Amino acid sequence: MSRRPLPTEEEARRILAQRRTKPPMRPxxxxxxKLQKFIKSLDDQFGRSANSLEGRWTEIVGERLARVTRPVKIIKARGNSPGILELRVVTSGALYVQHQQQEIIEQVNLFLGAEAVGKIRIQQGPIKPLATASQPRPRSRSLPALPPLPPAEEAELEASVAHLPEPLRKALTKLGKVAYARSRDEADDPYR
Structure with missing residues (x-):
């Protein structure tokens, strides 16, 4: 079997001019x-909603606005135009929120993504408190034990309320003991 001789340089140029070489592979x-459709469907189902905002509402708009506002829902616009954020606002805070609309929109868009919200619709009414772990616990109703009154002061207090009916006498006696204890504490305080 004889091998075919290699083409000359001129023949190689003519062959390459007639045939196209295989293009390089595309990246x-x-x-x-590829994931854009999937992410969009997840976003529509779970993402950009008022529920996703509510958990971090204080971080998004700040403590002052979070006290008077709550996100209700995000109304999606047609196409790619920004949506409308519906806020429930305490009646006394509506004017403040109206003046802060642009800042609220900017902060919400930082959280949800560019142009997620373009307008705010204000709904006045009562709001529920935010559920956060950092809320202070309610103070205990128990008062610290009072130091005993000197016998002379206690006798004077009992005599001043002796003519009153029983429930009122007990309440005023208790109040008088607290008042005496406080006045004594204030007298002992050199910085008062």
């Missing part, structure tokens, strides 16, 4: 393009 598509 693989970006994952973001």
């Amino acid at each position: 693989p598509p970006r994952a973001s393009h």
Whole structure:
């Protein structure tokens, strides 16, 4: 079997001019393009909603606005235009929220993504308190034990309320003991 001789330089140029070489492979598509539909469906189902905002509402708008506002819902607009954020606002805070609308929109868009919200609709009414772990616990109703009164002061207090009916006498006696104890504490305080 005889081998075919290699083409000359001129023949090689003519062959290459007639035939196209195989194009280089394209780079693989970006994952973001492939996952965009999937992410959009998840976003519609779970994401950009008032529920996702409510858990971090204090972080998003700040303590002052969080005390008077709650996100109700996000109304999605057609196409790619920004949506409308519906806020429930305490009646006394509505004017303040109206003046802070642009800042609220900016902060919400930082959290949800660019142009997620373009307008705010204010709904006046009562709001529920935010459920956070950092809320202070209610103070205990028990009072610290009072130091005993000197016998002379206690006798004077008992005599001043002796003519009153029983429930009122007990309440005023208790109040008088607290008042005496406080006045004594204030007298002992050199910085008062």
